[in-house]
Amino acid sequence: MSDTATPEQSAEVDDKSKRDFLFISTAAVGAVGTAFAAWPFIDQMNPAADTLALSTTEVDLKPIEEGQSITVVWRGKPVFIRHRTAKEIEDSENVKTADLIDPEADADRVQKPEWLVMVGICTHLGCIPKGNKPGEKKGDFGGWFCPCHGSHYDVSGRIRKGPAPKNLPVPSYSFLSDTNIKIG
Amino acid sequence: MDTNNMHPVMKWVEYRLPVFSFLDHSLGTQYPTPKNLNYWWNFGSLLGLVLVIMIASGISLAMHYTAHIDFAFNSVERIMRDVNYGWLIRYIHMNGGSMFFIAVYIHIFRGLYFGSYQAPREILWMIGIFILLAMMATAFMGYVLPWGQMSFWGATVITNLFSAIPVVGDSIVTLLWGGFSVDNPTLNRFFALHYLFPFVIVGLVVLHIWALHIHGSNNPTGIDVKNKEQDTVGFHPYFSVKDLFGMGVFLMFFMFFVFFAPNFFGEVDNYIPADPMVTPTHIVPEWYFLPYYAILRAFTGDFLVYQVVSLGGLLMDAKLAGVLAMFASILLLLFMPWLDGAKVRSCRFRPIMAMAFWVFFLDCLVLGYIGGKPAEGIYVTIGQFTTFYYFFHLLVLVPLISRLERPKPLPESINASVLKAAE
Ligand code: HEM
Numbered sequence: 001m002s003d004t005a006t007p008e009q010s011a012e013v014d015d016k017s018k019r020d021f022l023f024i025s026t027a028a029v030g031a032v033g034t035a036f037a038a039w040p041f042i043d044q045m046n047p048a049a050d051t052l053a054l055s056t057t058e059v060d061l062k063p064i065e066e067g068q069s070i071t072v073v074w075r076g077k078p079v080f081i082r083h084r085t086a087k088e089i090e091d092s093e094n095v096k097t098a099d100l101i102d103p104e105a106d107a108d109r110v111q112k113p114e115w116l117v118m119v120g121i122c123t124h125l126g127c128i129p130k131g132n133k134p135g136e137k138k139g140d141f142g143g144w145f146c147p148c149h150g151s152h153y154d155v156s157g158r159i160r161k162g163p164a165p166k167n168l169p170v171p172s173y174s175f176l177s178d179t180n181i182k183i184g
Numbered sequence: 185m186d187t188n189n190m191h192p193v194m195k196w197v198e199y200r201l202p203v204f205s206f207l208d209h210s211l212g213t214q215y216p217t218p219k220n221l222n223y224w225w226n227f228g229s230l231l232g233l234v235l236v237i238m239i240a241s242g243i244s245l246a247m248h249y250t251a252h253i254d255f256a257f258n259s260v261e262r263i264m265r266d267v268n269y270g271w272l273i274r275y276i277h278m279n280g281g282s283m284f285f286i287a288v289y290i291h292i293f294r295g296l297y298f299g300s301y302q303a304p305r306e307i308l309w310m311i312g313i314f315i316l317l318a319m320m321a322t323a324f325m326g327y328v329l330p331w332g333q334m335s336f337w338g339a340t341v342i343t344n345l346f347s348a349i350p351v352v353g354d355s356i357v358t359l360l361w362g363g364f365s366v367d368n369p370t371l372n373r374f375f376a377l378h379y380l381f382p383f384v385i386v387g388l389v390v391l392h393i394w395a396l397h398i399h400g401s402n403n404p405t406g407i408d409v410k411n412k413e414q415d416t417v418g419f420h421p422y423f424s425v426k427d428l429f430g431m432g433v434f435l436m437f438f439m440f441f442v443f444f445a446p447n448f449f450g451e452v453d454n455y456i457p458a459d460p461m462v463t464p465t466h467i468v469p470e471w472y473f474l475p476y477y478a479i480l481r482a483f484t485g486d487f488l489v490y491q492v493v494s495l496g497g498l499l500m501d502a503k504l505a506g507v508l509a510m511f512a513s514i515l516l517l518l519f520m521p522w523l524d525g526a527k528v529r530s531c532r533f534r535p536i537m538a539m540a541f542w543v544f545f546l547d548c549l550v551l552g553y554i555g556g557k558p559a560e561g562i563y564v565t566i567g568q569f570t571t572f573y574y575f576f577h578l579l580v581l582v583p584l585i586s587r588l589e590r591p592k593p594l595p596e597s598i599n600a601s602v603l604k605a606a607e
Pocket residue numbers: 235238239240241242243244245246249260274277278280281284319322323324326327328329330378379381382385
């Protein structure tokens with residue numbers, strides 16, 4: 001036992017920086033590990049695989065007459081599809097983009113000008129704007145009107161007046177044929 | 185506590201787990217309570233009572249409720265029609281929510297008037313604000329469960345508030361929904377959380393009461409207990425009996441609504457099953473959320489306060505400003521102990537502050553009224569003015585008045601004030 005360190009000797013060993021290093025690195029590894037372990041419990045709240053699988057909708061456009069709109073359900077949300085008249089297209093294209101609340105040219109909002117496809121949810125707080133059914137109030141710009149807090153949208157679905165900050169969003173969609181689209 | 189006179193069984197238990205002396209020290213003869221507490225001090229125990237009633241009625245409802253969008257509405261109707269006493273239990277739970285908020289708002293304004301948030305009760309007060317937030321979350325999610333039109337659209341509007349957060353807003357909303365709109369995953373998780381949160385509230389209440397018992401109750405004079413013998417009495421029997429009497433009166437008020445006006449606080453639209461394709465013409469939250477809803481809606485592009493805080497719209501859009509203001513209206517209350525710089529607690533001795541208090545109280549009522557009105561015409565203007573005043577009171581009037589006002593002379597002691605009142 002004669003060669004083991006006496007208490008006085010070991011107290012002199014300066015291992016403070018070693019201890020600090022061990023302490024900080026252990027804590028850091030622990031924190032990162034905890035964060036990784038927490039992620040599955042957060043991510044489980046995100047849309048599940050079957051919810052994502054239901055996320056496309058196909059629509060047959062043939063029955064929609066010019067000047068008519070329909071509402072289809074996509075991902076549990078209403079999607080407005082409007083068969084626009086030549087005048088509506090012209091009016092939308094003639095609006096000066098720079099003057100808009102959310103500047104966007106009509107051409108950037110459609111794939112074929114006669115078909116306007118957009119999510120029918122007010123960008124303010126999520127109500128469904130009126131104007132997609134005949135006889136409903138269409139607002140000051142002849143498109144859609146959200147009664148919840150008074151947002152007016154034009155025939156391109158762009159916000160023109162009221163508290164909503166953005167235009168009605170255009171979902172991603174593709175033409176499967178001339179009269180068939182797939183949304184999502 | 186004198187253990188010698190105890191029943192042998194109690195004594196046996198007490199030796200192993202001292203529950204009896206614990207109760208005696210927290211609710212019994214050994215808990216010194218200022219003897220001048222008035223009826224505004226009844227609401228704490230009333231809140232405890234309502235919490236117990238909410239948990240008991242809620243668990244009973246959960247035995248019959250189905251958290252699925254295809255069955256939720258009908259399962260609630262089945263509770264109303266077929267389940268034994270289901271109508272009673274549901275009406276107790278529905279109106280209990282309103283009673284909870286009536287009691288908590290009175291409880292909070294009591295604290296504001298008598299300066300109960302001041303040192304050394306800051307943490308006690310802050311835990312209280314967290315309880316309020318947890319109650320709000322619980323009630324909001326509970327209201328979604330019957331899956332009526334207001335359930336659905338209320339949930340849609342409120343969850344959409346988070347989309348105002350820059351960059352990550354939309355991802356947060358998707359995370360809350362578990363889908364692309366308020367849908368079955370949303371209902372399911374709201375049920376899970378609605379079940380959980382009341383127990384979180386129980387935990388917070390334990391902390392609240394723990395903090396309370398460190399320095400004891402404040403009192404209408406706001407002065408500290410100086411002489412325990414003269415200024416205080418044992419909680420039991422004096423205040424246990426007074427609290428029980430208050431509970432009797434409160435339960436009569438509560439049961440009046442349950443039996444004679446069960447839908448008084450409700451919205452008729454919630455008896456229409458949720459329809460994601462039809463927005464009700466007028467979406468209103470439950471009455472206890474109306475003041476915050478008014479603050480949220482006050483922020484439009486032309487609101488002067490918005491123009492100032494956003495540096496003319498540079499910093500954020502009006503939607504985000506409204507959301508931040510709504511949360512700030514509650515979170516600011518956390519700072520009351522420091523916004524108020526007075527040395528004297530109670531507004532009884534601060535006449536100018538008392539006046540400001542009542543104007544603020546009125547302002548909150550007007551905000552509530554405006555929150556229930558459509559956002560148009562004169563309502564917008566009033567809503568914007570009262571929103572401005574809400575923040576003006578907390579951020580300007582309270583700090584200034586509390587530091588400038590010279591309070592009236594304080595009574596010598598709690599005992600002296602009681603004796604003087606008796607003369
Ligand atoms: C902090 C306490 C609580 C509050 C403030 C609260 C609030 C609410 C509210 C406002 C509703 C909507 C009532 C309606 O319009 O029909 C509701 C429904 C419901 N709550 Fe609670 N609740 C609380 C505790 C609980 C607990 C502990 C449970 C137990 C699981 C529970 C289970 C339910 C169920 C199953 C419903 C749906 C049935 C119905 O709508 O009547 N609640 N709650």
